[in-house]
Amino acid sequence: MSRHAALVRSRDGVRFEHLPTPIPRPGELLLAPIVAGVCGTDLQILQGLRSDPTDVLGHEGIATVVAAGCGSGPYEPSAVVTVNPTHPTDARFLLGHNVRGFWAQRVLIPAEAVAARLVLELPRVPEVELASLIEPLASVLYGREIAMAAASDLPKVLLVWGDGTIGHLAARYWRHRDPGVVVVHVHHTEAGLAWSRTQAGPEISVRCGDPEVMDLLGTAKDSLAAVVATPRTATASVIASIIDHCDAALYVDVHAGSDRDPITTRHGAIAVGPVRAANCGGQPAPPVFRTFPRSNAGPLTVFGHRGVANRHLIEAVDELLRYPELYRPLVTHVVDIAEAEAMLAGLVNGTSRRFASRRVVKAAITIRPDWQP
Numbered sequence: 001m002s003r004h005a006a007l008v009r010s011r012d013g014v015r016f017e018h019l020p021t022p023i024p025r026p027g028e029l030l031l032a033p034i035v036a037g038v039c040g041t042d043l044q045i046l047q048g049l050r051s052d053p054t055d056v057l058g059h060e061g062i063a064t065v066v067a068a069g070c071g072s073g074p075y076e077p078s079a080v081v082t083v084n085p086t087h088p089t090d091a092r093f094l095l096g097h098n099v100r101g102f103w104a105q106r107v108l109i110p111a112e113a114v115a116a117r118l119v120l121e122l123p124r125v126p127e128v129e130l131a132s133l134i135e136p137l138a139s140v141l142y143g144r145e146i147a148m149a150a151a152s153d154l155p156k157v158l159l160v161w162g163d164g165t166i167g168h169l170a171a172r173y174w175r176h177r178d179p180g181v182v183v184v185h186v187h188h189t190e191a192g193l194a195w196s197r198t199q200a201g202p203e204i205s206v207r208c209g210d211p212e213v214m215d216l217l218g219t220a221k222d223s224l225a226a227v228v229a230t231p232r233t234a235t236a237s238v239i240a241s242i243i244d245h246c247d248a249a250l251y252v253d254v255h256a257g258s259d260r261d262p263i264t265t266r267h268g269a270i271a272v273g274p275v276r277a278a279n280c281g282g283q284p285a286p287p288v289f290r291t292f293p294r295s296n297a298g299p300l301t302v303f304g305h306r307g308v309a310n311r312h313l314i315e316a317v318d319e320l321l322r323y324p325e326l327y328r329p330l331v332t333h334v335v336d337i338a339e340a341e342a343m344l345a346g347l348v349n350g351t352s353r354r355f356a357s358r359r360v361v362k363a364a365i366t367i368r369p370d371w372q373p
Contacts, residue, residue, distance in 0.1 A: 005337055006104035007365075009055045013046055013345040016338055019056075019104065024069035027111030029119055031063035031081065034371045036102035037132030038344070038363040040164045040231065041257075045097075046348045049232070052094070058102030058365075059085035059095045060135040062125060066106065072114050080125050080373070082134055082317075083109060084118040086307025088281025093118070105337070105367055120310055125373045126320035129331045132364035133169065137319060137327070138312035139305075140169045143253045144177070145312075146279060146303045147225060150289040151251055155225035157182045157216070161208070161238050162229030163192035165362045166255055168330050170227045171203050173319070176326060186213055188230070191352065195359045199329060208238075217245035223298070225251040232257035239272060240265050249298035258304070267294045275302050282309025333363040340365045 002021040007014040024030045037060030045052050065079045075081070083102075085095035093113045095101050100108065109119055125131065158181050160171045171185045183203035187193040196205045206213055217224070224246055230238050235256040242252065243265045254276040262269035270292055278288035289303035320327055333355055335343050343355045343363060353360050 004105035006056050007337060007340055007344070009046065009057070013348045014103070014341055016341045021106050022108045024067050024072065024108060025111070026070045027072050027114055028069040029065060029072050029075060029109040029114055030067040031083070031107050031109060032066045032105060033058070033061055033063040033102040033107055033367040034080075035128050035131050036061035036365045036367060037135070038340075038347075038365065039136065040166075042096070043347055044232065046344065052097040054096060054098055054100050056100040056104050056107075057096045058104075059083075059097065060132055061102045062122065062128075062131040062134070063102065063107065069111075072111070075119070075121065080122045081119050082122060082131070082313055083113070084120065084281070084308065084310055084313060085135060086281050087113060087116055087118060088283050088307065088309075090116070102367070103337070103340070103365060117310065120313060122317060124317070124321060126317060127324055127328070128366065128371065129334050129364045130320045130324060130327060132331060132362060133165070133320060133327055134313060134316045135308065136165050137169050137173070138308040138316040139255070140166060140173050141312045141315050141319075142282070142305050142308050143170070143227060143255055144174070146287045146289060146305060147251060147253060149286050150301050150303055151223065151225070153223065154178055154181055155251060156222040157184065157220060157224045159184050159186060159216070159224065159226040159242070160203075160229065161186040161226060161242070162256065163187040163189075163196065164229060164231075165330065166229040167227070168196075168361055169327070170229060170255070172201070172326055172330075175201065175203050176323070184213075184216060191359060195361070214245050217242060218247070220246055220248040223249040223251065225253070227253045227255050229255045236263045239263055243267065243270070243300060247294075247297040251301045252303075254302060254304035267292070267297065267300070270300070270302065272302050272304070276304030277306060279303070279305035281307040282311065330362045331364050332358055332361045334366060335363065336366050336369050
């Protein structure tokens with residue numbers, strides 16, 4: 001039986017191991033990942049903060065088709081594909097969560113995902129490292145799509161709260177897509193703020209504890225939008241703070257994970273979790289959002305989503321092909337699959353988001369470092 005290298009979950013992070021290589025059954029596809037991203041959700045799983053069961057993570061990246069089971073569709077051998085990691089109606093398929101993911105030299109895509117057309121052939125491919133940004137950028141595009149459906153006009157100010165990959169992607173995408181919107185990027189740490197200020201972007205970069213953040217919220221007269229892309233543990237407190245301090249018409253994209261319990265605000269308890277969960281994989285259309293009236297303040301509109309639609313992935317590929325220089329600085333680390341073991345151990349067990357003496361914004365694991373398009 002043939003075997004392949006993989007990063008397998010262990011008690012203290014991941015181990016570099018060799019696993020038996022599966023043979024695709026009818027309807028299944030066997031892929032060879034080229035590059036895979038490291039997501040904040042991956043780190044939460046490795047830290048035991050989530051209960052996702054798979055032993056091989058990774059839901060971002062691109063791969064080539066190795067073998068196809070009978071009836072799996074018209075995929076050509078060696079075709080370059082990306083995989084939509086979230087089935088919109090079948091919870092049995094969450095790539096890298098309950099199905100083995102891209103942190104391996106081979107990954108088997110089950111028949112239900114192939115039948116749902118979640119494996120997308122890419123006629124053009126971004127720079128290999130940038131391919132690790134396809135899925136998170138698609139998520140940002142989905143969030144903006146819902147925002148445009150919920151708001152009658154573009155907000156004057158966009159507050160992006162969170163300095164992980166999603167936060168940086170949202171700040172960069174909105175600022176060049178809508179240059180008339182003032183983008184304020186709120187960071188968790190001084191180290192994160194210092195990194196962003198080296199990039200010299202046109203958005204305003206601040207620390208979450210800075211008084212000017214609350215001054216901005218309190219003095220806003222026109223509509224204000226917020227993308228909340230914090231770690232799950234901070235979501236409720238950040239949303240409550242934004243709602244309590246902003247009396248202008250407010251649109252909140254709950255991009256971060258959230259509990260189903262209502263969030264307590266001075267305007268009453270607001271259940272944001274169910275609203276976020278209502279949009280999944282591009283469904284329904286039009287998207288779900290909910291507007292809450294607030295006494296002596298403008299209305300609050302809340303929305304969010306899980307997963308992305310295929311169209312968002314295709315749009316993200318096009319964005320990365322058209323503007324590689326805009327997003328390239330975010331891929332701060334590129335390591336091969338063997339080197340990734342040490343990097344992930346440091347990120348999971350360390351107290352700072354650093355590896356090789358540099359801040360990690362987006363890490364890309366090159367599974368096939370010699371691959372050329």
